[in-house]
Amino acid sequence: MKLKFTLLWAFLILCSSHSIFAIDADMVVAQDGSGDFTTIQAAIDAVPSNQTDRRTVIFIKNGLYNTEKLIIPSNKLNVTFIGESRDQTIISYHIYDCTSPTSGNKCPAEDALLWTGDVIRTSATLTIMGEGFRAENLTIQNTAGPVGQAQAITVRADKCVFINCDLTGYQDTIYFWNDGIRCYFKECLVLGRTDYIYGDGIAFFDACEIRSYGGGYITAPSTPQSQAYGFVFSHCDITYTDGSPQPTNDGQSFRLGRPWHEYPKVAWLYCDMTGMINPQGWGDTWNMDYAATSADLHLYEYMNTGAGADMSGRASWVGLRALTETEAADYTAAKVLNGNDGWAPYEDAPLVTSYQWDNGGSDNGWLTAENWDPDGSPASAEVANVSGQVTVDANGGTFAADMNLTAGAELNITANSTAAYIAGEDATISSSSDVTLSGKIATKDTIIISTTANLTIDAKLSGIHKIIKRGTGTVILTADNTDFSGLFIVEEGTLDAQTENSLGKAGVEVKNGASLKVENDAAFFPESSLSVVTGGTLDLSATVTLSEFYIDGTLQTVGSYSATTNPSIITGTGSVVVGRPSTFLFSSGTWDNVSSYTPAILPEQGETVLCEGEMETASTTNVANVIFVKNKGKLRLRGQHKSTGTLTFEGNQRISYATSGTGFSLEAPIIIQDDISFEMSSANLGGSTMELTGTIVGSATVSVKNTRSDVSNNSKVWLGGDNSGFSGTWDVTTHASNASGLVGIIGASANAMGTGSILIGQDNYVQFDHAECTSSANNLVLNPGAKATVTADIIVGSLTLGTTTYSTGVFTAASNPEYIEGNGSITLEPNALHQPSISEFSAYYKNGQIILNGNAEELRIITMDGKVVHEQHVINNQVTVNLKTGVYLLINENNSLYKLAVIN
Structure with a gap:
C-alpha cells in the first residue's frame, strides 16, 4: 500500500506541468506569476464553454485575491476551484447593497461602477451561474461588515459542491437564488450574523460548523410551498463567536432563523448546539403573520445535543416541532439531493487528499506515513487533521500540508522542525528540549504553548485568539507577528520577545510567578496593553512604549516605569514608557464614555479617534478629531450637543437619530469624503x-x-x-x-x-x-x-x-x-463660476492616493514636526503616495494648509 502511494505521487510529480502541486490541474492561478494566470476570472474565462463531458480544475495558489468580483457564467459548466490552503487561499471582495442609485444601489460606488451585468446583480464576491461548480480547500469571504446585504457567494446554478471551505461574511453570507437548485456542503465553516444562509434553494450541510456572531439569525429561508426540502443541517456544530465587526453584538444570543418569503423549510438533525441560541429558536415572523400558524412551514429538529438543543422554550408555531424517527429518515443526503437525476455528490471523494491522524506507526512522528489515514506523508496542497487527546511529534523536517490541531490535540516539538501552516483550536504546542519551530501558526481558538526548556517560535503567528504560555521553561518569539492581534497570557515560566514586532498587535497579561522578557524596543505594538500583577515580573532590556499599562488591574498614568520606580515587578535596564497614543479606537457608546475607547482614556484636543461602531453624542463637548471608519462607524445624535474636534466621514455612513421627540442638534465641523x-x-x-x-x-x-x-x-x-x-x-x-x-x-x-x-x-x-x-x-x-x-x-x-x-x-x-x-x-445668475478659495482647499487619503478638494498645482507634505516627506506636481486633483499611519500637513502653492490624518 505504501509503495503504491509513493509511485502514484511520483507519477503526478513527473507528469504534471505544475509539478509542485499534488492536484493535476488544468490551470493554475498564482499572483506571483508562477502559474497560467495571475487572476481567477481570467482562468474562468479560459474554461471551454458548455463542456459537459469533464471537469475543468483550476488550482489557486495561496494569496489574498481581493481585486475581483467573480462570476462563473452559465456557459462555464463543471468548473472546479482547488485552493492550495483552506486558510491561506482567500477569495475576497467588499461590495454591499446600499441606496446609491448612481452605482446601481451597490457600494462603495467607485468599486461597484467597475462591474456590470450579472456580476453586479448581487453584492456577492462570487456569483455562480454555471451548473456543476465545485470548490475545495479555500476561503471565500465578503469583508463589507455590518452595512447591509454583502454575500460571499450567490448560487444561481444547480449541483454545486463545497468541501473543506470557509464561507464568511456578516449579513447574507450565502444566497441561494433560484427554486430547486441543489448544493452540498461538507466539513465547511459558514460565518455570519444576519440571515446569513438564505434564499429558496435546497442545501445540505454535512458535518459543517455554522458559526454566528451575536444578536442575529442563521437562516432566512424562502422555500417555495411546493418544494419538498429547503435547508438541512446534519451532524453540524452550531457555534457562537465574539469579535463581531459590530461590537455591540458580542454576548447576545442568536436565533436559528426567521422566515423570509413563502413557506420556509429548515431541518436540524444530530447537531451540537451552543447555549447561545435563543430558547425560542425562531420567534420572529418578519411581518408574515401566517408563519406562526401555518403547518406549511417545516421548521424541524431531531436528536440534537448541547445546551441550545432544548426545545421546551421554542416558539409556539404550528410548523416548528421535533421530527419523529420515521420522518427523520427522509432527511438524508440522498433523499434531499438525489432528485430525478440521481445526483449523489456525497459519494464523490474529495479531490484534495485529507489525512486523519490514527497513530498507526511505530512512533509518533509527523512524517511517518503509517500514522495517517490514508497512509502517506501529507504534502503541499493537502490537509492533515489531528483531533482529540492525542500527541504528534514534530521530530524534524518540514511538514508541507496544512495541519489542523483541534479538540485538545498536542504537537510536541522534539527536534528543529518547520510547519508550512498550523491552525490551532483548543490545542497545545509543547517541548521538553531546546528546539525551534518555524513556519506559520494561526489561532482558531485558544492555543497553549508549554515548555520546560527553551522553545523558539520562529513561526509567524496570526489570529485574534488567546495564546497561553505554560511550563517552567521559556518561549522565545523571533518572527514578525504583526498579523497576531489576540492576547498572550503568561501563566508560567517566561515569554521572551526578542525581535521587532515579535508580540504582534497583541496585549500581554503576566500572571503571578510568571515573567515577560522584552529585548527589542519595537517588540510591542504601541496601542497594545500590558498587564502585570504582583508576583509577576517584567525583565526589560528594552524600552517598551505603549498607552495602556496596568499594575494589579489599575491603569497607570503617563510616565516612565523601571526597576527604580517599581522594583517589585520590573528588573533589567529597560523601562515601560506610558504615553498618550497617536490614535484611539472607539467601539460603541457615547463619546464621553471612557470604556468605549481603546486605550480606556478620553482623547484630548487634537488627538485622533477611529470610530468602528456607533458613536452617540453626549452633553460633554467632544474635543478629539474623529474619523468614522468606512462602512462601520456611525454617528447618532442624542441631544443638543457640540464637538470642537473635526468629525470626518470616509463614506457610506450616516448621521441619525431615533426619538419620540422633535429632534436633536449638533454643532461641529464636519468633513464628508464620500x-x-x-x-x-x-x-x-x-x-x-x-x-x-x-x-x-x-x-x-x-x-x-x-x-x-x-x-x-x-x-x-x-x-x-x-x-x-x-x-x-x-x-x-x-x-x-x-x-x-x-x-x-x-x-x-x-x-x-x-x-x-x-x-x-x-x-x-x-x-x-x-x-x-x-x-x-x-x-x-x-x-x-x-x-x-x-x-x-x-x-x-x-x-x-x-x-x-x-x-x-x-x-x-x-x-x-x-x-x-x-x-x-x-x-x-449662471455666469458667476465658483472657484474654491484658499480656505476651501482640503484633501483626504484613500487607497494610496491623496484626493484634493480644491485647486492646487503643487503639493508639499510634511509631518507634524516639520519634516518634508513628499513634494509632487498635482495631476487631476490627485497625488499618488504611500504614507505611514500618522497626521500630516499639506501645503499647496498658495501656502494654504490642511491637516490630514492617514490610516493604514
Whole structure:
C-alpha cells in the first residue's frame, strides 16, 4: 500500500506541468506569476464553454485575491476551484447593497461602477451561474461588515459542491437564488450574523460548523410551498463567536432563523448546539403573520445535543416541532439531493487528499506515513487533521500540508522542525528540549504553548485568539507577528520577545510567578496593553512604549516605569514608557464614555479617534478629531450637543437619530469624503428637525431621509453653518418611509447650501430662509411633485422645474405655484463660476492616493514636526503616495494648509 502511494505521487510529480502541486490541474492561478494566470476570472474565462463531458480544475495558489468580483457564467459548466490552503487561499471582495442609485444601489460606488451585468446583480464576491461548480480547500469571504446585504457567494446554478471551505461574511453570507437548485456542503465553516444562509434553494450541510456572531439569525429561508426540502443541517456544530465587526453584538444570543418569503423549510438533525441560541429558536415572523400558524412551514429538529438543543422554550408555531424517527429518515443526503437525476455528490471523494491522524506507526512522528489515514506523508496542497487527546511529534523536517490541531490535540516539538501552516483550536504546542519551530501558526481558538526548556517560535503567528504560555521553561518569539492581534497570557515560566514586532498587535497579561522578557524596543505594538500583577515580573532590556499599562488591574498614568520606580515587578535596564497614543479606537457608546475607547482614556484636543461602531453624542463637548471608519462607524445624535474636534466621514455612513421627540442638534465641523446619509426617525406627530450648525466640507452626496415608517410626520435637516466648503449634492429624492410623511432640507444661514447641487424629489421640499444661503454656483432641481419654500430672495446658477431646465429668469410662487411657495424669489445668475478659495482647499487619503478638494498645482507634505516627506506636481486633483499611519500637513502653492490624518 505504501509503495503504491509513493509511485502514484511520483507519477503526478513527473507528469504534471505544475509539478509542485499534488492536484493535476488544468490551470493554475498564482499572483506571483508562477502559474497560467495571475487572476481567477481570467482562468474562468479560459474554461471551454458548455463542456459537459469533464471537469475543468483550476488550482489557486495561496494569496489574498481581493481585486475581483467573480462570476462563473452559465456557459462555464463543471468548473472546479482547488485552493492550495483552506486558510491561506482567500477569495475576497467588499461590495454591499446600499441606496446609491448612481452605482446601481451597490457600494462603495467607485468599486461597484467597475462591474456590470450579472456580476453586479448581487453584492456577492462570487456569483455562480454555471451548473456543476465545485470548490475545495479555500476561503471565500465578503469583508463589507455590518452595512447591509454583502454575500460571499450567490448560487444561481444547480449541483454545486463545497468541501473543506470557509464561507464568511456578516449579513447574507450565502444566497441561494433560484427554486430547486441543489448544493452540498461538507466539513465547511459558514460565518455570519444576519440571515446569513438564505434564499429558496435546497442545501445540505454535512458535518459543517455554522458559526454566528451575536444578536442575529442563521437562516432566512424562502422555500417555495411546493418544494419538498429547503435547508438541512446534519451532524453540524452550531457555534457562537465574539469579535463581531459590530461590537455591540458580542454576548447576545442568536436565533436559528426567521422566515423570509413563502413557506420556509429548515431541518436540524444530530447537531451540537451552543447555549447561545435563543430558547425560542425562531420567534420572529418578519411581518408574515401566517408563519406562526401555518403547518406549511417545516421548521424541524431531531436528536440534537448541547445546551441550545432544548426545545421546551421554542416558539409556539404550528410548523416548528421535533421530527419523529420515521420522518427523520427522509432527511438524508440522498433523499434531499438525489432528485430525478440521481445526483449523489456525497459519494464523490474529495479531490484534495485529507489525512486523519490514527497513530498507526511505530512512533509518533509527523512524517511517518503509517500514522495517517490514508497512509502517506501529507504534502503541499493537502490537509492533515489531528483531533482529540492525542500527541504528534514534530521530530524534524518540514511538514508541507496544512495541519489542523483541534479538540485538545498536542504537537510536541522534539527536534528543529518547520510547519508550512498550523491552525490551532483548543490545542497545545509543547517541548521538553531546546528546539525551534518555524513556519506559520494561526489561532482558531485558544492555543497553549508549554515548555520546560527553551522553545523558539520562529513561526509567524496570526489570529485574534488567546495564546497561553505554560511550563517552567521559556518561549522565545523571533518572527514578525504583526498579523497576531489576540492576547498572550503568561501563566508560567517566561515569554521572551526578542525581535521587532515579535508580540504582534497583541496585549500581554503576566500572571503571578510568571515573567515577560522584552529585548527589542519595537517588540510591542504601541496601542497594545500590558498587564502585570504582583508576583509577576517584567525583565526589560528594552524600552517598551505603549498607552495602556496596568499594575494589579489599575491603569497607570503617563510616565516612565523601571526597576527604580517599581522594583517589585520590573528588573533589567529597560523601562515601560506610558504615553498618550497617536490614535484611539472607539467601539460603541457615547463619546464621553471612557470604556468605549481603546486605550480606556478620553482623547484630548487634537488627538485622533477611529470610530468602528456607533458613536452617540453626549452633553460633554467632544474635543478629539474623529474619523468614522468606512462602512462601520456611525454617528447618532442624542441631544443638543457640540464637538470642537473635526468629525470626518470616509463614506457610506450616516448621521441619525431615533426619538419620540422633535429632534436633536449638533454643532461641529464636519468633513464628508464620500457619500453619506442624514437619517431622521421620530415618533412625534408634529415632526422633527436635525439641526446642524457647524461647517460642512466635502464634494460627495448627502442623502436626507425620513426613515420613520409607523408615523406620518415631517422631518427636516436645518443647515445653520457656513458650508461654503461643500460642493457636493444635497439629495432629498428619497420619499419618507411612511407614504404620508415628508422630508426636507432648510438653508438657514449664509452659505448654508455651499456650492453644491440641491435635488428635491416628489413630495419632498427645500426651504430657503436666508438671502445668502445659496449662490450662483448652486444647481437647484425640483422634480415633479417637489416644493421649494422661499422666504428670502435667493440666487442660484441653474434651476430645473419638473422636466424643464432654466438658465435665466426670476421665479416666484406667483409664476410657478406648483413648485414654489413663500414670499421670496429665486433669481438665476449662471455666469458667476465658483472657484474654491484658499480656505476651501482640503484633501483626504484613500487607497494610496491623496484626493484634493480644491485647486492646487503643487503639493508639499510634511509631518507634524516639520519634516518634508513628499513634494509632487498635482495631476487631476490627485497625488499618488504611500504614507505611514500618522497626521500630516499639506501645503499647496498658495501656502494654504490642511491637516490630514492617514490610516493604514
